[in-house]
Amino acid sequence: MAFIEATDLIKTYHPKGAPVVRALDGLSLEVPRGTVLGLLGPNGAGKTTTAKVLTTLITPDSGSAAIGGIDVLREPDRIRRMIGASGQYAAVDENLTGFENLDMIGRLYHLGAKRSRARATELIDLFDLTEAGNRPVKGFSGGMRRRIDLAGALVIDPPVLFLDEPTTGLDPRSRLGLWDVITGLVNEGTTVLLTTQYLEEADRLADDIVVIDEGRVIARGTADELKSQVGGQRIVISLVSADDRERATRILSRVGTTATDVSADGRTLSTTVADGPAALQQVLADIRAEGIALHDAGMQRPTLDDVFLTITGRTTSHDDAKEAAA
Amino acid sequence: MTTTTSATGTARSPDLRPAPANTIGTWFNDGWITTRRNLIKIKRVPDILVFTTLQPIMFVLLFSQVYAGSIDIPGSSYTEFIMAGIFAQTVVFGSTYSGSAMAQDLKEGIIDRFRTLPMSPSAVLIGRTNGDLFINALSFVVMIATGLVVGWRVRSSLLEAIAGVALLLLFAYAFSWVMAFLGMSVRSPEVINNVSFLVLFPLTFISNAFVPSENLPTPLRIFAEWNPVSALVLAARQLFGNVPDGYDAGDSWPLQNPVLTVLIGVVVLLVVFVPLAIRKFRTISSR
Numbered sequence: 001m002a003f004i005e006a007t008d009l010i011k012t013y014h015p016k017g018a019p020v021v022r023a024l025d026g027l028s029l030e031v032p033r034g035t036v037l038g039l040l041g042p043n044g045a046g047k048t049t050t051a052k053v054l055t056t057l058i059t060p061d062s063g064s065a066a067i068g069g070i071d072v073l074r075e076p077d078r079i080r081r082m083i084g085a086s087g088q089y090a091a092v093d094e095n096l097t098g099f100e101n102l103d104m105i106g107r108l109y110h111l112g113a114k115r116s117r118a119r120a121t122e123l124i125d126l127f128d129l130t131e132a133g134n135r136p137v138k139g140f141s142g143g144m145r146r147r148i149d150l151a152g153a154l155v156i157d158p159p160v161l162f163l164d165e166p167t168t169g170l171d172p173r174s175r176l177g178l179w180d181v182i183t184g185l186v187n188e189g190t191t192v193l194l195t196t197q198y199l200e201e202a203d204r205l206a207d208d209i210v211v212i213d214e215g216r217v218i219a220r221g222t223a224d225e226l227k228s229q230v231g232g233q234r235i236v237i238s239l240v241s242a243d244d245r246e247r248a249t250r251i252l253s254r255v256g257t258t259a260t261d262v263s264a265d266g267r268t269l270s271t272t273v274a275d276g277p278a279a280l281q282q283v284l285a286d287i288r289a290e291g292i293a294l295h296d297a298g299m300q301r302p303t304l305d306d307v308f309l310t311i312t313g314r315t316t317s318h319d320d321a322k323e324a325a326a
Numbered sequence: 327m328t329t330t331t332s333a334t335g336t337a338r339s340p341d342l343r344p345a346p347a348n349t350i351g352t353w354f355n356d357g358w359i360t361t362r363r364n365l366i367k368i369k370r371v372p373d374i375l376v377f378t379t380l381q382p383i384m385f386v387l388l389f390s391q392v393y394a395g396s397i398d399i400p401g402s403s404y405t406e407f408i409m410a411g412i413f414a415q416t417v418v419f420g421s422t423y424s425g426s427a428m429a430q431d432l433k434e435g436i437i438d439r440f441r442t443l444p445m446s447p448s449a450v451l452i453g454r455t456n457g458d459l460f461i462n463a464l465s466f467v468v469m470i471a472t473g474l475v476v477g478w479r480v481r482s483s484l485l486e487a488i489a490g491v492a493l494l495l496l497f498a499y500a501f502s503w504v505m506a507f508l509g510m511s512v513r514s515p516e517v518i519n520n521v522s523f524l525v526l527f528p529l530t531f532i533s534n535a536f537v538p539s540e541n542l543p544t545p546l547r548i549f550a551e552w553n554p555v556s557a558l559v560l561a562a563r564q565l566f567g568n569v570p571d572g573y574d575a576g577d578s579w580p581l582q583n584p585v586l587t588v589l590i591g592v593v594v595l596l597v598v599f600v601p602l603a604i605r606k607f608r609t610i611s612s613r
Contacts, residue, residue: 052438052611055442056441056442057438057441057442057611058609058611059609077348077444080442080443080444081344081346081444083442085438085439085442088435091434091435091436091438091439092436092439093363093367093436094434095366095367095370095371096363096366096367096370100366104359104362104363105439105443107355107359108356108359108360108440108443108444108445108449109342109344109345109443109444110344110345110352110355110444110445111342111344115341115342119342136370152439155342156342156343156344157342
């Protein structure tokens with residue numbers, strides 16, 4: 001039996017004067033003990049709703065969920081004593097210092113004053129938050145807040161951790177720092193449900209990935225499995241002159257496993273390849289032999305967009321388009 | 327099954343294991359911890375402190391110095407007359423913090439954080455309404471001191487005066503629960519602030535708080551006589567001994583029995599809105 005189990009979750013919202021929103025439409029997932037599941041999907045796919053059901057924040061219309069064999073819907077209080085939640089929706093109090101936030105959380109877990117204070121001090125050291133320890137959170141950067149927030153989720157050193165888009169909106173340096181922290185936790189055996197919009201993040205942190213869209217699971221597997229489903233890497237070249245595009249397309253089609261994409265201006269060409277480095281070398285050699293001038297050439301790792309495009313035939317931005325049309 | 331849950335249902339370090347069940351002890355603990363959070367906020371956000379202390383001083387001075395010369399209250403001085411009105415207005419407005427603060431906490435996701443913790447579901451609301459109670463008590467100290475300086479005097483006994491303060495604070499406390507419920511329902515701190523201003527300002531002015539309601543045009547007079555704020559103000563006025571000689575409070579039942587009316591109002595508000603607010607809290611989440 002998996003440690004975290006969600007079965008057939010359905011959650012609908014009925015906004016006034018708008019069509020019914022099916023935030024979760026029969027979603028099921030499993031997370032084996034000690035593993036990390038990456039819940040991947042675009043905005044509005046149902047990632048946060050799933051995390052909220054599992055962290056006892058919202059009740060689904062139907063379906064069931066259990067953590068460690070404990071029913072999330074029937075015994076929310078027992079669940080709350082064993083989980084830590086961090087991310088977009090579980091914030092810290094801006095007017096309290098980092099220490100006060102962590103101390104308060106400890107006391108609300110009923111650890112008592114002494115143990116709460118000791119744990120807060122420990123987490124401040126562990127997360128390199130000394131600077132934030134004695135000043136109100138208000139004045140700190142996004143990266144620092146996320147670290148305090150994450151520390152807040154770890155006050156009881158919980159066996160289960162929910163991380164909802166832990167690095168969304170962070171600069172690359174803060175993101176790398178936070179990834180290191182999360183990797184450390186994962187190595188200690190914490191079971192993690194991670195929601196993210198970034199394939200790279202799921203690739204880096206998760207053992208298994210579940211791709212969701214419109215409240216349903218549309219693909220699952222390891223990062224490698226998903227990427228091979230997408231077709232590995234892409235080779236992208238930019239031509240100096242669009243006149244060369246036919247010759248360049250022929251060159252790319254020799255290595256490509258899919259049809260070559262040509263941009264509207266006819267100067268950017270791309271195709272999916274099985275073995276990136278070998279294919280790139282061959283393409284560059286052929287381009288040189290034909291005497292075609294290039295601005296740029298390189299390999300692109302598949303993104304969430306590529307996974308999406310392959311599975312659903314549309315890009316992740318469809319939600320925005322729909323909203324704009326409405 | 328049993329072994330699974332006992333092995334996994336707790337933190338891995340025995341030192342960090344949360345208490346197994348919620349008891350009266352954890353309820354008091356949770357209420358105190360969330361109250362302390364709000365007290366720290368009052369200390370850290372000076373505008374609340376400035377507003378709660380300066381605004382009552384301003385009102386006492388404005389009304390007693392600007393209007394006192396022009397408004398004649400037979401059998402009393404205007405300063406003595408309006409103090410109960412200013413007390414009532416101040417504490418009613420002081421209760422609106424619970425509305426905007428709950429909406430703000432919801433928006434920022436702090437409510438979500440609290441709701442993932444094994445704390446008592448009433449604790450956040452208890453802490454919030456206690457915060458308002460503290461702000462109102464603080465305003466009271468400032469208002470009483472300012473009032474005494476400009477010539478306000480308690481004409482009843484000390485005990486009755488204490489009862490007057492207690493009644494006003496009690497009413498405001500009950501009203502805080504109403505505002506907390508509204509804050510969670512409306513979800514926008516700005517809307518809560520603007521709407522409570524638009525509703526409460528006329529409510530406190532079309533009453534007997536600042537002028538005797540007998541002089542008002544008939545529709546307004548009838549409104550004032552049934553306005554709960556009038557009952558609150560009159561109850562306070564009676565307990566402080568500031569009712570002018572020969573004052574005609576009004577014929578409505580609330581104004582014939584103001585203290586009883588306020589006490590009934592407090593009980594009704596608490597009985598209705600405490601459970602409503604707690605039930606609401608158990609299901610809300612940012613979105």
